[in-house]
Amino acid sequence: MAETAKAAVFKGPGQGYEIQEFEIPDPDPGAIVIKVAMAGVCGSDLHIWRGDSPVFAAMAGGVVGHEMTGRVAKLGSNITTDSLGQPLAEGDRVCYAYFYPCHRCYQCNKGEYAACPAKLAAMAAGPSPFNGAYGTYYYLRSGHWVFKVPDELSDEMVTPVNCALSQVTYGLQQAGLQMGDTFVAQGAGGLGMNACAVAKEMGAGLVIAIDGLADRLEMAKQFGADETINISEVPDVAARVQKVMELTGGRGADVVGEFVGIPQAVSEGLQMVRGGGTYLEIGNISFGNTMEFDPSSLVWGSKTIVGVVMYDPWVIPQALNFLVRTKNKYPHEEVVSHDKYPLEDINRAFEEAEWQKEGVGTKVRRAVIIP
Numbered sequence: 001m002a003e004t005a006k007a008a009v010f011k012g013p014g015q016g017y018e019i020q021e022f023e024i025p026d027p028d029p030g031a032i033v034i035k036v037a038m039a040g041v042c043g044s045d046l047h048i049w050r051g052d053s054p055v056f057a058a059m060a061g062g063v064v065g066h067e068m069t070g071r072v073a074k075l076g077s078n079i080t081t082d083s084l085g086q087p088l089a090e091g092d093r094v095c096y097a098y099f100y101p102c103h104r105c106y107q108c109n110k111g112e113y114a115a116c117p118a119k120l121a122a123m124a125a126g127p128s129p130f131n132g133a134y135g136t137y138y139y140l141r142s143g144h145w146v147f148k149v150p151d152e153l154s155d156e157m158v159t160p161v162n163c164a165l166s167q168v169t170y171g172l173q174q175a176g177l178q179m180g181d182t183f184v185a186q187g188a189g190g191l192g193m194n195a196c197a198v199a200k201e202m203g204a205g206l207v208i209a210i211d212g213l214a215d216r217l218e219m220a221k222q223f224g225a226d227e228t229i230n231i232s233e234v235p236d237v238a239a240r241v242q243k244v245m246e247l248t249g250g251r252g253a254d255v256v257g258e259f260v261g262i263p264q265a266v267s268e269g270l271q272m273v274r275g276g277g278t279y280l281e282i283g284n285i286s287f288g289n290t291m292e293f294d295p296s297s298l299v300w301g302s303k304t305i306v307g308v309v310m311y312d313p314w315v316i317p318q319a320l321n322f323l324v325r326t327k328n329k330y331p332h333e334e335v336v337s338h339d340k341y342p343l344e345d346i347n348r349a350f351e352e353a354e355w356q357k358e359g360v361g362t363k364v365r366r367a368v369i370i371p
């Protein structure tokens with residue numbers, strides 16, 4: 001009888017997960033079966049778990065989770081190297097994109113893989129049930145990008161690479177952040193904190209982090225934020241915009257990034273962008289949530305909005321190199337919570353990661369699961 005392993009099946013918004021056993025697949029010649037070492041609970045996973053948009057119900061019955069690292073358990077017979085030509089063998093730790101561009105559309109033909117309209121639908125449609133991070137194994141499909149992870153990086157450092165870190169790295173480049181620029185991060189969770197450090201490394205002159213939790217803002221400072229604004233101390237939107245104006249010579253920031261996933265943050269953030277500046281939209285992944293917005297502010301302000309979800313594959317090795325270079329400069333491991341949950345406790349991990357529950361949000365930074 002074939003060997004089996006556990007995975008957490010998503011029962012639907014508000015219903016949590018159920019542990020089930022599935023057959024461990026053998027990889028196709030171009031595929032890799034990965035033993036997941038660590039899986040993160042990302043803000044997006046919380047949106048799905050909560051059911052912040054009706055479309056997330058469609059994910060019920062599958063294995064979700066997308067932020068992870070792991071080791072090669074079974075290598076497809078045709079694979080000898082990673083995507084950069086480095087020798088790859090069973091046991092090697094790897095990092096990979098969790099989405100699958102179709103290579104059969106207009107955007108893919110232009111090399112704009114992050115914009116492929118089919119990349120998400122393909123996530124759930126793998127040849128094995130091990131399609132998500134919340135399983136003992138992950139099936140990396142044929143031909144997909146895969147990158148060997150430098151030994152000097154811990155699992156804690158690498159787990160957010162294929163989501164939070166690559167996402168903000170790609171986003172800030174798409175937004176055109178330049179040396180000396182002022183940058184505002186709305187939200188200092190996993191995305192926002194990484195954005196502060198990446199912006200600094202890209203040469204930002206002033207980084208301002210905004211959040212409602214004091215300990216996150218303290219952490220943002222360690223990740224390069226020069227100034228912080230605590231929403232609990234400055235509850236008025238106009239006052240927060242004013243504060244950013246004061247810190248930026250009355251102009252507003254060159255780039256403002258949204259990493260909280262609340263539509264109202266967008267109208268606030270757009271007011272913080274300088275004339276001719278850029279607003280980077282990353283956090284609002286829940287379909288159907290809307291906000292009031294005066295488009296004339298874009299016209300009269302000559303402002304640009306850049307929206308990104310996911311990234312192009314070259315960003316992963318860039319993000320890994322960033323970690324190697326800055327591993328002693330920023331407390332990367334601290335983004336991940338000290339509380340690690342076994343797969344069986346995934347429901348508790350989500351409950352404790354739920355930042356909207358009063359008093360709980362401050363406890364867990366980024367919950368991780370060790371399947």
Ligand SMILES: [Zn+2]
Pocket residue numbers: 042043044045066067163164
């Ligand atoms: Zn994520």
Ligand SMILES: [Zn+2]
Pocket residue numbers: 101102103104105106107108116117118119
């Ligand atoms: Zn495509």
